[in-house]
Amino acid sequence: MSGETTPIVGGATQSWITLAAMIIVGALALVSLYMGFQAYGNEEIEIAFMYMIIGTSGFIAIGYAFFRPKPTSMDPLKPKKFDVITTLECPQCNLKRVRAFQRGDYIYKNDEPCTRCEGKMIITSIHTRKEEKKK
Amino acid sequence: MSLLQPDNEIGMILQTLFSFAFIVYLFYAQRIQAMTMLRQIETTLRKIKVLRDEGKTTAIETINEIGKPERDPTPMVERFMEHFMIEPMSMDPAGVVGKLGSILNVREFTFEKEVEVMAPNAEPSERNNIENLLEASLALNIFYKVIRHYYLLGKKTMNIYIIMQIHMILPLILQQIEAYSSALTAFKDGMPIGDGVGAIVAAKLLNGAETREVAKEMVAGEIEYEGRRVIITKARGPGGSVGKPGDAVTNLLNENKGNVTMLITVDAAGKLEGEQVGDIAEGVGAAIGGPGVEKYKIEQAATEHNIPMYAVAIKQGIEHVVAPLVEPLFEATDKAVSSVKGLILDYSKEGDTVVVAGIGNTVGVAQ
Numbered sequence: 363m364s365g366e367t368t369p370i371v372g373g374a375t376q377s378w379i380t381l382a383a384m385i386i387v388g389a390l391a392l393v394s395l396y397m398g399f400q401a402y403g404n405e406e407i408e409i410a411f412m413y414m415i416i417g418t419s420g421f422i423a424i425g426y427a428f429f430r431p432k433p434t435s436m437d438p439l440k441p442k443k444f445d446v447i448t449t450l451e452c453p454q455c456n457l458k459r460v461r462a463f464q465r466g467d468y469i470y471k472n473d474e475p476c477t478r479c480e481g482k483m484i485i486t487s488i489h490t491r492k493e494e495k496k497k
Numbered sequence: 498m499s500l501l502q503p504d505n506e507i508g509m510i511l512q513t514l515f516s517f518a519f520i521v522y523l524f525y526a527q528r529i530q531a532m533t534m535l536r537q538i539e540t541t542l543r544k545i546k547v548l549r550d551e552g553k554t555t556a557i558e559t560i561n562e563i564g565k566p567e568r569d570p571t572p573m574v575e576r577f578m579e580h581f582m583i584e585p586m587s588m589d590p591a592g593v594v595g596k597l598g599s600i601l602n603v604r605e606f607t608f609e610k611e612v613e614v615m616a617p618n619a620e621p622s623e624r625n626n627i628e629n630l631l632e633a634s635l636a637l638n639i640f641y642k643v644i645r646h647y648y649l650l651g652k653k654t655m656n657i658y659i660i661m662q663i664h665m666i667l668p669l670i671l672q673q674i675e676a677y678s679s680a681l682t683a684f685k686d687g688m689p690i691g692d693g694v695g696a697i698v699a700a701k702l703l704n705g706a707e708t709r710e711v712a713k714e715m716v717a718g719e720i721e722y723e724g725r726r727v728i729i730t731k732a733r734g735p736g737g738s739v740g741k742p743g744d745a746v747t748n749l750l751n752e753n754k755g756n757v758t759m760l761i762t763v764d765a766a767g768k769l770e771g772e773q774v775g776d777i778a779e780g781v782g783a784a785i786g787g788p789g790v791e792k793y794k795i796e797q798a799a800t801e802h803n804i805p806m807y808a809v810a811i812k813q814g815i816e817h818v819v820a821p822l823v824e825p826l827f828e829a830t831d832k833a834v835s836s837v838k839g840l841i842l843d844y845s846k847e848g849d850t851v852v853v854a855g856i857g858n859t860v861g862v863a864q
């Protein structure tokens with residue numbers, strides 16, 4: 363199972379090809395636009411119009427390739443880290459204490475001595491810390 | 498006019514290229530689309546592989562840490578991750594729930610045994626957690642293999658419909674996979690999870706009352722509330738387990754034959770986009786998820802004894818269900834407790850007996 367049988371094509375080469383294609387298309391679109399303006403200057407409106415369409419569609423294509431959501435650059439789906447806190451309360455003196463979660467903690471566990479009196483503290487809640495506001 | 502001549506040559510080339518691009522797009526648009534989708538699937542697949550491997554290593558690490566096995570658990574974990582279950586034939590649906598139930602029992606038994614062999618030195622509650630951890634890794638492995646299957650099949654056939662099928666549900670699958678990867682953290686250390694809200698509500702209602710075992714991995718306790726006798730049942734914590742709430746409720750109803758006024762189930766429920774995490778909703782019926790066997794048993798028992806079923810749902814997103822419990826959900830359990838108490842006051846009289854079942858995985862929650 364660990365011996366992967368299916369090589370997955372690398373993404374790096376593909377992005378090079380895309381970049382080269384984008385540069386070529388961009389150059390052609392520029393030339394086309396230039397010629398369109400020239401034709402416009404020569405008052406050949408129809409020809410100018412055609413060149414301009416070619417030129418702008420070239421730029422639109424580049425823009426699309428550039429701004430479309432790229433799956434390759436998405437955030438790497440790493441296992442999330444959680445900030446979990448445990449709240450302990452002493453039923454005798456009402457002392458409340460909050461600390462980081464430790465393995466073995468569970469809600470209603472009561473074997474931790476109270477730091478203020480003789481009693482045992484009870485874990486009353488375990489939850490993740492409030493999430494920070496999302497950007 | 499002579500200036501125009503070279504311009505026209507470039508113009509010709511440009512025009513040809515443009516027309517050519519147009520024609521190419523006309524015939525190959527679908528293929529280009531298929532390739533784009535394949536690439537997106539491929540990226541996702543790579544991420545899922547990372548998570549799947551993470552699941553495996555987490556499981557092995559935890560077993561080594563807690564179980565202190567004498568030999569390397571890796572081959573056993575690898576074997577476990579390929580475990581499968583064949584669902585019973587449902588062409589003739591009579592009795593299919595029982596068949597599914599017995600298959601699930603065997604599955605459970607097998608998992609318990611496997612974990613016992615893998616981690617002989619772990620305590621029972623830790624064993625439950627390891628079992629859950631392994632199940633999460635198993636789920637991640639299956640996700641990975643199914644998506645890989647469609648990816649490779651799509652690549653081989655270049656059939657856009659095969660590629661589309663998997664591409665369409667990719668965002669939903671990603672959500673589930675992210676959820677399972679958070680489950681690894683929770684089960685590794687035995688933290689309460691979002692699905693445990695029902696168990697927490699039950700534990701809060703019990704409030705330290707004495708409990709006894711009523712069914713496999715199920716405990717029940719009794720409290721007095723405003724003159725009513727309230728019997729509360731939940732899975733036995735703090736190890737990760739959902740228990741057999743169906744059996745527990747059936748046994749409790751049979752014990753108090755005819756004397757139960759109402760049955761309340763409390764469970765986590767999937768929220769719709771736009772609903773708040775930790776919203777409480779009240780309704781009727783049996784609030785319980787899973788393969789359906791336990792739900793069937795509860796409904797069967799309630800119908801047999803003619804007991805009305807009430808339900809309290811605590812809303813949460815798919816990303817919360819198996820992830821470490823978030824604060825709004827913990828706060829919601831207090832609201833759910835008062836909701837349950839309100840239901841008891843509204844629909845029962847003094848001297849009545851009420852059964853409350855806290856459904857869900859009780860990992861990290863005692864009673």
Ligand SMILES: [Zn+2]
Nearest residue numbers: 452455476479
């Ligand atoms: Zn104290």
